[in-house]
Amino acid sequence: MGDRTYGILGTGALGGFYGAKLQKAGHNVHFLLKSDYPDVKQNGLIVESKDGDFILPQVQAYNEVGKMPRCDVVVVALKTTQNNLLPQMLPPVIKDDGVVLVLQNGLGIEAEIAQIVGNVKVIGGLCFLCSNKVGPGHIRHLDYGQITLGEYAANYHPTGITDKMREIAADFENAGISIEQLEDLLLGRWKKLVWNIPYNGLSVILNARTDELMADIHTRQLVENLMFEVALGAKSTGRLIPESFIQTMLDYTVKMIPYRTSMKIDFDECRPLEVEAIFGNPLRKAEAAGVNLPLIRCLYQQLKFLDGKRKR
Numbered sequence: 001m002g003d004r005t006y007g008i009l010g011t012g013a014l015g016g017f018y019g020a021k022l023q024k025a026g027h028n029v030h031f032l033l034k035s036d037y038p039d040v041k042q043n044g045l046i047v048e049s050k051d052g053d054f055i056l057p058q059v060q061a062y063n064e065v066g067k068m069p070r071c072d073v074v075v076v077a078l079k080t081t082q083n084n085l086l087p088q089m090l091p092p093v094i095k096d097d098g099v100v101l102v103l104q105n106g107l108g109i110e111a112e113i114a115q116i117v118g119n120v121k122v123i124g125g126l127c128f129l130c131s132n133k134v135g136p137g138h139i140r141h142l143d144y145g146q147i148t149l150g151e152y153a154a155n156y157h158p159t160g161i162t163d164k165m166r167e168i169a170a171d172f173e174n175a176g177i178s179i180e181q182l183e184d185l186l187l188g189r190w191k192k193l194v195w196n197i198p199y200n201g202l203s204v205i206l207n208a209r210t211d212e213l214m215a216d217i218h219t220r221q222l223v224e225n226l227m228f229e230v231a232l233g234a235k236s237t238g239r240l241i242p243e244s245f246i247q248t249m250l251d252y253t254v255k256m257i258p259y260r261t262s263m264k265i266d267f268d269e270c271r272p273l274e275v276e277a278i279f280g281n282p283l284r285k286a287e288a289a290g291v292n293l294p295l296i297r298c299l300y301q302q303l304k305f306l307d308g309k310r311k312r
């Protein structure tokens, strides 16, 4: 087993789940927390999971990144609305020959992080996971869990499958997490947005779960139209998403447990929404290539209104 040390920035629904799985498998994991720090320092992590519940009574918990050791792999598991903190958070905790593993949703995040960490490698991970943080240090893993990895290179030039990807994939697979490795990170990012843009957006605007969106003929058609528009966005950056993939995503969602997307949960709990990473960045990327995405822009404008209304 690799003896890589892991630093989890943001021990929530996703970071808490994957970090706990890595520690349970014997890896050396350091957890950065905010409001949950006192509880987790005292009581460790509780994971309810469809793959089997477990408790880690003791974990290496921190409330300041400066107290953490430098790690071989630093996992960015904050909501993207907190990424303004990364210029202060990342440099003290990443080894010069380490890897920043970005497990957030959205587009363009790896490029932003590469600006911060210079020559340190950046790998993106698309997480097909349904997990909620139900209490301080208490994670409920509802479904799925697979991660699709792709390494970042300047301008999202495809890197093929690299040694760093293979090393990290081995650690996660050793922890029971299924991994797919991509030769082209940007294509993977656009493919994840085929799901996130319609369902995250409409779940907030229409106050609906994924099963409700799929059960109504009008919203199902709207979901499909949005998916095709995401494919147009991908095409504007030279990435082709086949129609068969869109059908796969529709079928996947019909079979999913009735699900309140992470953006809907944030909206219901009056937390900031990841609008820029999941909607704004793809819009700007496509428009830079001369392609307008009117349906996605309409969602974006409504989400910005809703997000802004609660900040006033």
Ligand SMILES: NC(=O)C1=CN([C@@H]2O[C@H](COP(=O)(O)OP(=O)(O)OC[C@H]3O[C@@H](n4cnc5c(N)ncnc54)[C@H](OP(=O)(O)O)[C@@H]3O)[C@@H](O)[C@H]2O)C=CC1
Residues within 6 Å of the ligand: 009, 010, 011, 012, 013, 014, 015, 032, 033, 034, 035, 036, 077, 078, 079, 080, 082, 085, 103, 104, 105, 127, 128, 129, 130, 131, 132, 133, 262, 274
């Ligand atoms: N949940 C899921 O199933 C999936 C999530 N994703 C993506 O993963 C990313 C993370 O989402 P998720 O895990 O759901 O979000 P959560 O809100 O559950 O977790 C984020 C964690 O970061 C912590 N945090 C915030 N600011 C700081 C800080 N300054 N220092 C330390 N910790 C901090 C939060 O703590 P506090 O509560 O104290 O603010 C919280 O525990 C998002 O981009 C999301 O879209 C992708 C696929 C599935």
Ligand SMILES: CC(C)(CO)C(=O)C(=O)O
Residues within 6 Å of the ligand: 105, 127, 128, 129, 130, 144, 195, 196, 259, 261, 262
């Ligand atoms: C597609 C899903 C629901 C997990 O597979 C997801 O990615 C999310 O909630 O962001």
